[in-house]
Amino acid sequence: MNLYTLVRTCPPHLPHLHSTSSTRDNATENFAVEGRNINFSVNTRQGKMVPILKDCSIRIPSGQLWMLLGPNGCGKSTLLKILAGLLTPSNGTLFVSRPKSYVFQNPDHQVVMPTVEADVAFGLGRLNLTNAEVRSRVSKALDAVAMSEYLQRPVQTLSGGQKQRVAIAGALAEACKVLLLDELTTFLDESDQIGVIKAVQNLLDISGEVTALWVTHRLEELEYADGAVYMEDGRVIMHGDAASISKFIKAKQSSYINSLNS
Numbered sequence: 001m002n003l004y005t006l007v008r009t010c011p012p013h014l015p016h017l018h019s020t021s022s023t024r025d026n027a028t029e030n031f032a033v034e035g036r037n038i039n040f041s042v043n044t045r046q047g048k049m050v051p052i053l054k055d056c057s058i059r060i061p062s063g064q065l066w067m068l069l070g071p072n073g074c075g076k077s078t079l080l081k082i083l084a085g086l087l088t089p090s091n092g093t094l095f096v097s098r099p100k101s102y103v104f105q106n107p108d109h110q111v112v113m114p115t116v117e118a119d120v121a122f123g124l125g126r127l128n129l130t131n132a133e134v135r136s137r138v139s140k141a142l143d144a145v146a147m148s149e150y151l152q153r154p155v156q157t158l159s160g161g162q163k164q165r166v167a168i169a170g171a172l173a174e175a176c177k178v179l180l181l182d183e184l185t186t187f188l189d190e191s192d193q194i195g196v197i198k199a200v201q202n203l204l205d206i207s208g209e210v211t212a213l214w215v216t217h218r219l220e221e222l223e224y225a226d227g228a229v230y231m232e233d234g235r236v237i238m239h240g241d242a243a244s245i246s247k248f249i250k251a252k253q254s255s256y257i258n259s260l261n262s
């Protein structure tokens with residue numbers, strides 16, 4: 001099956017791609033996520049169309065962890081939901097490798113079964129697997145996020161970061177190729193935050209074929225990324241290696257602070 005979802009073919013206007021020095025041996029220049037000239041608008045109660053994404057283009061190399069940053073309201077979550085298939089753009093072209101999985105900011109919206117084992121196995125019910133296959137997939141997925149010893153734990157006894165890792169394990173158990181992760185660390189303390197990022201890094205390293213796009217506000221998380229995308233006002237305005245994006249954002253922040261002080 002052709003995995004391209006053709007919304008409308010437009011001439012591509014990808015922002016300048018900096019050379020992306022790959023930090024993973026298995027990285028290739030194949031893209032697991034590619035969106036071109038994506039537009040998305042919402043209809044207000046007054047019947048006015050408000051553009052949210054404006055010719056937004058993005059591409060993420062296979063097997064890498066990339067971060068998506070930008071000011072509040074610039075359209076990060078909207079873009080992620082479009083990539084996940086939860087929203088439909090008004091035009092643009094979109095390709096995301098499948099299976100793909102969207103992990104919510106609040107794990108309580110996703111981790112719903114009574115135990116860790118039951119929750120990770122939840123999505124496998126529709127795959128017609130034997131019990132042994134289900135157990136093996138659950139065990140490998142929990143291993144990848146360093147949660148094996150929590151197999152029988154009631155989910156309500158887990159910390160926020162542990163729940164996030166269970167949610168990610170659920171996606172992995174379904175053999176997902178692309179993880180779309182929406183501000184997973186917003187509600188977490190520092191150790192849970194690092195635990196979740198490291199779990200994602202680890203699973204990319206061991207699988208070799210999972211790609212992750214991580215929406216965040218936290219600049220310090222960039223040190224874990226292979227690359228990053230920076231958005232403003234509904235557009236991707238920079239796309240490249242994590243160090244360059246970090247430098248770019250810091251320069252913007254300091255020029256903003258200087259303008260306030262002058």
Ligand SMILES: Nc1ncnc2c1ncn2[C@@H]1O[C@H](COP(=O)(O)OP(=O)(O)OP(=O)(O)O)[C@@H](O)[C@H]1O
Binds near residue numbers: 073075
């Ligand atoms: N259904 C909707 N109706 C009206 N406006 C919307 C709707 N959905 C999103 N928006 C607006 O679109 C813009 C982008 O929202 P989005 O949640 O994608 O931004 P974001 O970059 O993820 O923000 P944040 O960092 O604050 O989470 C915001 O101004 C938001 O208010």
